Amino acid sequence: MMKRRELIQRASFLVGGTLSTQVTSALLGEVTNTGASVTVTKAMSQLLAEVADVIIPQTDTVGAKEAGAHEFIIRLMRDCHTLEPQKKFYAGLERIDQRSKAAYQKAFVAISRPEQIEIIKTTAEQDRGYFKQFKNFTQIGYFTSELGCTQNLRYMPIPGRFEGDVPYEKGQGIIMNSR
């Protein structure tokens, strides 16, 4: 970790300290889709975070909720999708909540984790297309988040060299560069 920070600082020095002028807008989630959007309520956001966290739960590394994968998904839906696909996406989320209410008479966020897992299992079977889309968005949001990336992958922004054929032992992890 220290090593990586040092590298980045060195690189930052090289480029004259003018790194990431758009970081602020990324963090604040600047709105760049001026068309109509689905309004995402706090409850929807919590539900989304919870579903993502069932797909990538906390283990010895953070889960999707703590990594903020849902923030990526909300931003991606709002800014990169027109109204119709947005509606479809959030309707799928609503269906997950309905399944929970039908099975346990409670909202998805209020049931136990084993119960949540059952609901997502059902969703994967009965609502396959939606499940795959959600899982894919979660995967991207999670592994490109700071915690998801740095705790699970070998993030190498400046490897300095390339070797094409080195020994690998299970558990060493995937090398990641940027995207």
Next chain:
Amino acid sequence: MANLNTTAQKDHTYDAIVIGSGVSGGYAAKELTEKGLKVLMLERGRMLNHITDYEAAMKDPWEFNYNGKLTVEQRERSPKLARDYPYNEMTADYWFRDQDSMYVEKKRFDWYRPDIVGGKSIMWGRQCYRFSDLDFEANAKDGYGVDWPIRYKDIAPWYSYVEKFAGISGEALGLPHLPDSEFLPPMEMTFVEKEVRKRIEKNYPGRHMTIGRVANLSAAKEEQMGVGRGKCQHRNRCQWGCPFGAYFSTQSATLPAASATGNLTLRPDSIVRELLFDKDKQRASGVSVIDSQTNEEREYFAKIVFVCASTVGTAAILLNSISDRFPNGFGNDSGELGHNLMDHHFRAGARGTWEGGEDRYIYGHRPNGIYIPRFANVGEDKRDFLRGFGYQGGGLRGNWRQSVAELSFGEEFKNAVTEPGPWSMGIGGFGETLPYHENRMWLDRDNLDKWGIPVVAFDAEFRENEKKMREAMKNDAAEMLESAGLKNVRTFDGDSFPGTAIHEMGTARMGRDPETSVCNGQNQVHAAKNVFLTDGACMTSVSCVNPSLTFMALTARAADFAVTEMKKGDL
């Protein structure tokens, strides 16, 4: 502009004007300034400062908003650009927005047009291969197009010359039809690539697989360090701009060299409307320019003009330069200007997975892949189509994007997706397109852009020969990969339209005969000898190899010729 006073005219007069600042324009500026000429380089795009303006280059993944995806607004603003990957979150600001760069498509043409100093030298794929006499003799042998006025021996020393400066990493093979460059050390192949190479070369005598030849500094020599360039850090984020100057671009290489002479004036935001023609001298006297920001019009004058505005841009400027002498466009006595538009067709090939090698992996990120030189229609390998193709590709293990057991989720999924996936390898062909007179671009004079300049229209398509070749590109790929031991081999044939490969060429071709070509073997416009066309526009045929290295070599050669002629008093 008629009442420019003499002082102003003097202020606006240079030895040479270079239109465009990409691979070719940058090279022209370097060569001409180093030979002592006062040069004005005009670029219609905005200034992009080396290193400090590469905004995406040093960001971490979590500092991007959309993992590369475009916003609705970006797609709506540039619907044509948004059809393919080069326009994405990280590079969106490097391209002209469609609304500022309208064009008409009779058939789909992907026109990727940079909006920056450096042009496509910033976003290019950096693959560098020499043409050979297999390419220079192709038109003469099968009768398509006209004969090249040059042969390999004419350009070979110029390849060497530019390669030493640009820095090309690669492996020497000694093949006559894919001549070796002056190489920096080759990058390493991955485990699966090495395995596949062994088997292909054993199973198919005469076929080769090598590491890509790429304009990234695997080692920095004096020529490169002298202009401030550093060694490749193996980040594989090249297209966003390299803060280490490790790949060849105008900003990393030719611009610092040209600037160091003190002879260069660079004007961004300068749209060339037309070339000015001096009918007494039968030469170009200069150019008229619109400032894209202020709409102010100016004229600049010079003894010679290098038009390096890109294949389509160069032809568009010439077509828009109308005079009594050239009613159909500057230097267009032949009527060929805008015709013979070519691009490589690509994205046809095969991929498969490798069983085993779980104990092998990579370190770092290689900004490069593998290359399989052309073998079709080479020697005894005769086909039912003309010309040939080379393959580019690579073999890697699955990364964090991999899909594992599609309905899995939870801890099991998380553990599986964070381990490198199986090795897989894919190769896709880059095929030569024939020079068809019917494939063309022209100016739609009823349709003006926001600066009042007629927009470009396209009517080009891949035809029977290309379609037949694509079948071979798929089948040969599948056959080779299968014989190399890959499993689950599947062919693919993806979107490939003229322009998609961004190797467009041919709109103002070289030739010996002024009646059938636009410029001669020294890249001079036949009918106005002080105008040189040295970008993709001049290409008489396109080979199947990536062309930028050839643009560099032709440009350096033409610059040398131009200055020699000037010294003799002939220009």
